[in-house]
Amino acid sequence: NIRNLAMEKVASTVMFPCKYASAGCPVTLLHTEKPDHEEICDFRPYSCPCPGSSCKWQGSLDAVMPHLTHAHKSITTLQGEDIVFLATDINLPGAVDWVMMQSCFGHNFMLVLEKQEKYDGHQQFFAIVQLIGTRKQAENFAYRLELNGHRRRLTWEATPRSIHEGVASAISSSDCLVFDTNIARLFADNGNLGINVTISTC
Amino acid sequence: NIRNLAMEKVASTVMFPCKYASAGCPVTLLHTEKPDHEEICDFRPYSCPCPGSSCKWQGSLDAVMPHLTHAHKSITTLQGEDIVFLATDINLPGAVDWVMMQSCFGHNFMLVLEKQEKYDGHQQFFAIVQLIGTRKQAENFAYRLELNGHRRRLTWEATPRSIHEGVASAISSSDCLVFDTNIARLFADNGNLGINVTISTC
Numbered sequence A, B: 001n002i003r004n005l006a007m008e009k010v011a012s013t014v015m016f017p018c019k020y021a022s023a024g025c026p027v028t029l030l031h032t033e034k035p036d037h038e039e040i041c042d043f044r045p046y047s048c049p050c051p052g053s054s055c056k057w058q059g060s061l062d063a064v065m066p067h068l069t070h071a072h073k074s075i076t077t078l079q080g081e082d083i084v085f086l087a088t089d090i091n092l093p094g095a096v097d098w099v100m101m102q103s104c105f106g107h108n109f110m111l112v113l114e115k116q117e118k119y120d121g122h123q124q125f126f127a128i129v130q131l132i133g134t135r136k137q138a139e140n141f142a143y144r145l146e147l148n149g150h151r152r153r154l155t156w157e158a159t160p161r162s163i164h165e166g167v168a169s170a171i172s173s174s175d176c177l178v179f180d181t182n183i184a185r186l187f188a189d190n191g192n193l194g195i196n197v198t199i200s201t202c
């Protein structure tokens, strides 16, 4: 098909503006480069960081905390760099999310514990921390998640995700604290699981 | 059936010697208590601690190290309380075991990494440490397994198992370091995975 080949040739040399040009992005790119850039473009609007994605809110970074405060009032916030994220009733069946906020170093972090069944009959827990901030800001921090039990400890340390990239891809690639229901049982007390969360700067 | 009831009545009051009486165990027990005691009886012979159980060797605790040295010559031993357990070719398909020995504090520890497919299509790795010694001796130690990657660290700390109880039940109940192939990929280098192993006394 000659016409398509001609179109492809044009598309492979012409520069296009970024999808978020109207929001202020000055970048122009080849057609083939557009998707990768637009995924990480600083001018892309932020989505609501609450897991489960039932909330369709989008807006600027500055508007995220006001959105959470007004639309997700039930989320608890704890102050300090070293807190306990208490997930209650972890034996509830089905896919469940536990969420809380941690405020320290002048920033807000969202702690997420998600129960999923990626493999038939094999429920897993995924715990992760995301910064209400940009990817660049996230790189200045590290977080540690710790399960403490009788003569046992499981620890995961990593860089927080930015809410701009979200946690879904990290969870699907297991780039977070992953544990199964057996481990949860080893560390839980009466169906409640305490996760020690420590944020530090680096 | 009157005769069985009578037998049961006798069995429920008569004391029987432990199965390992001939090996020196002085304990006598009710019929119902025998299985539990015999499982943990100090006079029960030790089995070969190599995972996979293709070796049917049994003997006394003192004979375990000589057995390993003579019958399992390919197992590497490293000296010191802080070593690296290097598992090569972790992407090999199917169920695979990696084994090495660590010698410190005057004792020998067997490090085991096992790849299994407990759930269809979901390969998992299980790493654990067992002491060539009794359960009582094992309680005097703690071990730490650590995977280190780029801005990521996964750590498991626990009490070593005794080879008298073995590692199979701990692995099946996830009471060890558990991670999937995604995580292995995050921490592996060219298909080789280094696990930092630290033994301490407590």
Ligand SMILES: [Zn+2]
Pocket (backbone or CB within 6 Å): A018, A019, A020, A021, A025, A026, A027, A037, A038, A041, A042, A043
């Ligand atoms: Zn852009």
Ligand SMILES: [Zn+2]
Pocket (backbone or CB within 6 Å): A048, A049, A050, A055, A056, A057, A067, A071, A072
């Ligand atoms: Zn929302």
Ligand SMILES: [Zn+2]
Pocket (backbone or CB within 6 Å): B018, B019, B020, B021, B025, B026, B027, B037, B038, B041, B042, B043
């Ligand atoms: Zn006995």
Ligand SMILES: [Zn+2]
Pocket (backbone or CB within 6 Å): B048, B049, B050, B055, B056, B057, B067, B071, B072
């Ligand atoms: Zn053997």
